[in-house]
Every structure is written in structure tokens, then in C-alpha cells.
Amino acid sequence: MSRNNSSERGFALYEVLLGVTIFAVGVLALGFSVQNCINASALSGEDDRVRQILADRMAEIQATPGLPDNNKQTKVATGYGDMVLVQKSAAAGLKGENDTELSGINVITLIAEWRRNGVDQSRRIQFYIYRNG
Numbered sequence: 001m002s003r004n005n006s007s008e009r010g011f012a013l014y015e016v017l018l019g020v021t022i023f024a025v026g027v028l029a030l031g032f033s034v035q036n037c038i039n040a041s042a043l044s045g046e047d048d049r050v051r052q053i054l055a056d057r058m059a060e061i062q063a064t065p066g067l068p069d070n071n072k073q074t075k076v077a078t079g080y081g082d083m084v085l086v087q088k089s090a091a092a093g094l095k096g097e098n099d100t101e102l103s104g105i106n107v108i109t110l111i112a113e114w115r116r117n118g119v120d121q122s123r124r125i126q127f128y129i130y131r132n133g
Helices: 002-063
Strands: 071-077 082-091 105-116 119-130
Touching: 002 082, 002 105, 002 119
Parallel strands: none
Antiparallel strands: 071 082, 082 105, 105 119
């Protein structure tokens, strides 16, 4: 009877080792999932910050009287690292009825450029403004 008892103890040890292994794999998978969520949240925060900077600059241009600068470059501290904000302005060259050129309309392009983990990133928006004079 003692021989049967020792094989049962050995079988119980294998069950415990298997259970611990499954638990460890589950904990590791959960850890990687949490890390991915944290990374996604950080990327989302960075993207929101860049979009807000572009929207703010667009509002400044729209609110400022006169024509905007043709070419302007600004460095912005974002909290995620430095970002370069490039502003380009040009006549829109739009034509109305009878092929007449519409004057006073400029197309503005704002480009945000930065580096994330050593990889160049950029976002761009383009909009029109009308200044009569």
C-alpha cells in the first residue's frame, strides 16, 4: 500500500507544478496586456496634444488680421519632447464662375513634426482663410 501512496503523491506534485506554470503564464500575459494599454494611452495623449497644438495655431491664424507669414517655423515644447511646427501660406488660386480668379483667399498648411522612439512622426492640416486687402 505504501507504493500506491507514493505514486499518488508524485501525481499531486505534477498537478501542482502544472497549475503553477499555467498561473505564471497567465500572469505574464496579463502583464503584457497592461503594458500595451499603458503604451496606447501614452500614444493617445501625445496625439491629442499634437492635434490641440495644430488647432490652437489654426485659431490664432484665423483670428489675426492681415495675411499670415508665407513660411514660418516654430519649436514647441509638448511635454513629450520638442516638436517643430511649420506654417506655409500661399494664394489659393481658386477660380470662380467665368474662370475669374478669386483674390484674397489663401491656403494655409500647418505641419507638426516630431520624433517618437527614434521614428519621425508628422501631422498636417490645411485650411483656407479670406482676407480682403
